[in-house]
Amino acid sequence: MKHLSVLTAACLAATPVLAQDSSDPIKLTLHDWSGQLITTTLMGEVLKEAGNNIEYVQADYIAQFAGLKTGDLHLAMEIWETTGREALDEAVASGNVVNMGETGMLAIEEWWYPAYMEERCPGLPNWEALNDCAQEFATAETAPLGRYLGGPVTWGGFDEERVEALGLDFEVVHAGTDAALFAELEAAYQRQDPIVLWVYAPHWAPAKYDGSFVEFPKYSAECYNDPSVGINPNAAYDCGKPTGPIWKAAWAGLPDQWPGAAKVIENFNISNEDMGAMVADVDLNGKSVEEVVAAWMADNESAWKGWIAQ
Amino acid sequence: MQALSRHITRARLFWVGLFAVTWALSQYSFQIYKALDARWIIRFPSQYQLNTDTVISGFLDWLVNAANFGLFTFRDLTRAIAWVIEQPYQFLRNLLIEGFQSGIGDTAVQVAPSLSWIAVIAIAVAIGHYARDWALAALVGACFLYLAVFGQWDSAMITLASVLVAVPIGAVGGLGLGILAYRSAWVDRMLRPVLDLMQTVPVFAYLVPILILFGFGPVAALVATVIYAMPPMIRVTIVALRGVPEELLEAGRMMGATQRQMTWKVLVPAATPTLMVGVNQVIMLTLNMVIIASMIGAGGLGFDVLASLRKLDIGGGIEAGLAIVVMAIALDRASQAFSERRMQHPRTGTLMQRHPWTTTVVVIVLGTFLLGQVLPAVQSYPDDWKISTGRFWSDGMEWINVNFFDTLEAIKTVLLTTLLLPVKKFFSGIPWAWGIIATGLIAWRVAGWKLGVAAALMMGFIAASGLWGKAMVTLYLCGVSVFIAVLIGTPLGIWAAQKPGAGRVILGLMDTLQTLPSFVYLIPVVMLFRVGDFSAMIAVVLYALAPAVRYAAHGIREVPPQLLEAGKMAGCTPRQLLWRVKLPLATPQLLLGVNQTIMLALSMLVITALVGTRDLGQEVYIALTKANAGQGIVAGLSVAFIAIIADRIVHALSDTQKKRLGL
Numbered sequence: 007m008k009h010l011s012v013l014t015a016a017c018l019a020a021t022p023v024l025a026q027d028s029s030d031p032i033k034l035t036l037h038d039w040s041g042q043l044i045t046t047t048l049m050g051e052v053l054k055e056a057g058n059n060i061e062y063v064q065a066d067y068i069a070q071f072a073g074l075k076t077g078d079l080h081l082a083m084e085i086w087e088t089t090g091r092e093a094l095d096e097a098v099a100s101g102n103v104v105n106m107g108e109t110g111m112l113a114i115e116e117w118w119y120p121a122y123m124e125e126r127c128p129g130l131p132n133w134e135a136l137n138d139c140a141q142e143f144a145t146a147e148t149a150p151l152g153r154y155l156g157g158p159v160t161w162g163g164f165d166e167e168r169v170e171a172l173g174l175d176f177e178v179v180h181a182g183t184d185a186a187l188f189a190e191l192e193a194a195y196q197r198q199d200p201i202v203l204w205v206y207a208p209h210w211a212p213a214k215y216d217g218s219f220v221e222f223p224k225y226s227a228e229c230y231n232d233p234s235v236g237i238n239p240n241a242a243y244d245c246g247k248p249t250g251p252i253w254k255a256a257w258a259g260l261p262d263q264w265p266g267a268a269k270v271i272e273n274f275n276i277s278n279e280d281m282g283a284m285v286a287d288v289d290l291n292g293k294s295v296e297e298v299v300a301a302w303m304a305d306n307e308s309a310w311k312g313w314i315a316q
Numbered sequence: 317m318q319a320l321s322r323h324i325t326r327a328r329l330f331w332v333g334l335f336a337v338t339w340a341l342s343q344y345s346f347q348i349y350k351a352l353d354a355r356w357i358i359r360f361p362s363q364y365q366l367n368t369d370t371v372i373s374g375f376l377d378w379l380v381n382a383a384n385f386g387l388f389t390f391r392d393l394t395r396a397i398a399w400v401i402e403q404p405y406q407f408l409r410n411l412l413i414e415g416f417q418s419g420i421g422d423t424a425v426q427v428a429p430s431l432s433w434i435a436v437i438a439i440a441v442a443i444g445h446y447a448r449d450w451a452l453a454a455l456v457g458a459c460f461l462y463l464a465v466f467g468q469w470d471s472a473m474i475t476l477a478s479v480l481v482a483v484p485i486g487a488v489g490g491l492g493l494g495i496l497a498y499r500s501a502w503v504d505r506m507l508r509p510v511l512d513l514m515q516t517v518p519v520f521a522y523l524v525p526i527l528i529l530f531g532f533g534p535v536a537a538l539v540a541t542v543i544y545a546m547p548p549m550i551r552v553t554i555v556a557l558r559g560v561p562e563e564l565l566e567a568g569r570m571m572g573a574t575q576r577q578m579t580w581k582v583l584v585p586a587a588t589p590t591l592m593v594g595v596n597q598v599i600m601l602t603l604n605m606v607i608i609a610s611m612i613g614a615g616g617l618g619f620d621v622l623a624s625l626r627k628l629d630i631g632g633g634i635e636a637g638l639a640i641v642v643m644a645i646a647l648d649r650a651s652q653a654f655s656e657r658r659m660q661h662p663r664t665g666t667l668m669q670r671h672p673w674t675t676t677v678v679v680i681v682l683g684t685f686l687l688g689q690v691l692p693a694v695q696s697y698p699d700d701w702k703i704s705t706g707r708f709w710s711d712g713m714e715w716i717n718v719n720f721f722d723t724l725e726a727i728k729t730v731l732l733t734t735l736l737l738p739v740k741k742f743f744s745g746i747p748w749a750w751g752i753i754a755t756g757l758i759a760w761r762v763a764g765w766k767l768g769v770a771a772a773l774m775m776g777f778i779a780a781s782g783l784w785g786k787a788m789v790t791l792y793l794c795g796v797s798v799f800i801a802v803l804i805g806t807p808l809g810i811w812a813a814q815k816p817g818a819g820r821v822i823l824g825l826m827d828t829l830q831t832l833p834s835f836v837y838l839i840p841v842v843m844l845f846r847v848g849d850f851s852a853m854i855a856v857v858l859y860a861l862a863p864a865v866r867y868a869a870h871g872i873r874e875v876p877p878q879l880l881e882a883g884k885m886a887g888c889t890p891r892q893l894l895w896r897v898k899l900p901l902a903t904p905q906l907l908l909g910v911n912q913t914i915m916l917a918l919s920m921l922v923i924t925a926l927v928g929t930r931d932l933g934q935e936v937y938i939a940l941t942k943a944n945a946g947q948g949i950v951a952g953l954s955v956a957f958i959a960i961i962a963d964r965i966v967h968a969l970s971d972t973q974k975k976r977l978g979l
Contacts, residue, residue: 038619038622038623038626039623039626039627040623040626040627063532063533063613064533064610064612064613064614064615064619065532065533065612065613066611066612066940066941067941068940068941068942068943069523069524069527069612069940069941069943070532071943072524072527072528072532072943073527073531073532076528076531078531078532078533079532093942093943145846146725146728146729146732147732147848155847158928158941159934159938160937160938160941160942179847179848179928180847180928181847181927181928182847182924182925182926182927182928182929182934182937183926183927183928184626185625185626185628185839185926186838186839186842186847186926186927186928187847188628189625189628189839189840189842189843190842190843190846190847192628192843193717193721193842193843193844193846196714196717196718197717197718197721199721210627289627
């Protein structure tokens, strides 16, 4: 097997497609959520069109940085500003990982409630309405305070600080994983029970369930860093959460070994709307990732051809 | 008689006193801290905190980046090992599912297809018949057919490939280490604590170092699986070799066998039936690891479970999870049959007659290969014939959620306020210094001063690592779960032992619960009980119930018949027979069941971190998501220490009980 591939690699070098690119496969990481599978498959298919060989490897979101640093893995397509920034910065600082720029998608995360809560809690989406109906959101464990279901502790998010700074009558309960978070939403939605929780986009949940994000005072860097800024003069975090880009990250050796591919990767760009539609097609309409990606590529030929041509 | 009663009261006094002091300190620790203005009472002083985690992280950094043996680095070595493991694995993947190709990407040319699904099922049936009889062959064949019909074939074959690589490595490695330990007391002594740690440190704790050393992908997952699955094989090997009758050894020596001959011609063959029990354990533990392995790149059924649950496709998760159970059943029954298999006389006749199964399988493999070129349905199971039960499960779940949530919520509230919260308050109030002393006292009282000192030191390590609070939450969650599991499991076990019909159903259910990946029921539990300790407790109870049931059933069945007879002669009613004769005699077994329940509960705690607990499991999980190797290992060691202390104490209790009963 190994010999054969070396042999064909030699043949391939003789027939220049993108002469300077290595014919070794570029290893792209796959995680366990559909959006990332779509982004990565799309990148992979476009790279194939550009004449590169690719290989998909399953890896954990944060643990993959260990592999990117050593060159075991080559490309990670979705590093969220909101959850992966720390790990990305640390990896880039080591000199073994490079940031390949934005994917064009914008990560949004905020407190979110289902539409049926608007009747029971008039005044939403304004955050001040939350206090008026904290009772509605209370459960046996948290009463008299309302219950807010936050993301896993590892996601950060400063929700305890926000509750404190804005004087919200809520208790923050952390889900252990993404799956647990949305399992509760699904169950509450089926029963039409009150719930307010951490939701992020692009994700299938805002597409599947009817609801909105709570409107907090607008985020600014000063609001997070400087207590005197914002509604509460004595506390920081008295505002909503920041939005941020989703980054591409690669092994530092990638631009040297596959200079052509590196250009294509840097040019990759897709909007939240396109992504949201594709995620919904996969998770809600039961289509396969490959099918959805192929359909997008057929409809947007000029877009991805542009990434290669530039 | 008088001396005995005095002894009993003194023992009682000790336990009551210990509990009273602990309760008082737990209740008033906060007031004492305020009164004395001594914050160290409730928090371990941070200036004395150990920095084991940074030391470990630093050591691993050095190991990965700098360690050098002159000619090659440490990482070259681990990468070489990874390469060696990868070859058979890749071959099996090609053989079972991917087919053989040359070249990569667009230039790839298919050299040969993979085995067709019909051929794989035929091989499974052949192995089943070879191992025992047609009944087993039918069972194994049906299991594999299930995988094809329910659309799990591709993933199942990837999982099967990793099982087929991990099990031989685990079995042969375990056998080798077991033989070494049998031969040299020194190795045995060295190995024991290592085995304890391998079995009790949660896998999550060492995933990060393994990823760094063995690279990303299936091989790292295989290495983690082998570390997790090998210890029982080592233990079984040691027990099996020690159990070889002295006469046999004597006979071997008289024949003038060399040490090598003694091992391979006398010891190992004589111990084979017991050794196969170890192999069976390795297989089951390997399948237990499928989900965790898929988190670091193993793919297969585990990945399907994870991905389905991420999109809340409960049906998809259950289908993939049941596929793992079905595969476990097939492999378990086949390997058990091998361990009970008797030597058969070699057949005579032509090649066909001597090897009927081998020739049949070869014919089917070649036949389906040729037919598959024309008829794709022969090569891979057609999509149109697949059945999905996904909707059924999701709808069922919604129905339960909508109709029974209020009832379940009421039950939950009662249990929370009467049991969980008071116990939590008790444990989390205990000041660390007294906690260390109390653990030492308990261990000393039950198992002697050696364990007392060791237990106090281990608890000291936990406190000094700044993990006391999380350790107490662990104790509380684990304690409550074990209590409930034993409360439910023991009666079920007794029932299973008294009524063989019910027993088969109950024990079968327990097998399923244990091989079904906990992830599958974790998400429905969260849907019904919300994120929190209660959901975690339900998940732990479901997982840890099995040993409580099994040991109870076993203990009741093993009561010597002459004692039962004596009881009946004395005119016991069936009820008296159970309470006065069977149960007391089964206590040592019941205690071992409790011990296993504790071990499983602790190993489950890391998984429950995924629904949001604040215990040591969460600490391990956070370390994993931050790729902080040191933090993970320290938290993992803390879990292991709690497990080891509990294990030794319960074993000591069981031994004392056995002595008292004269068993």
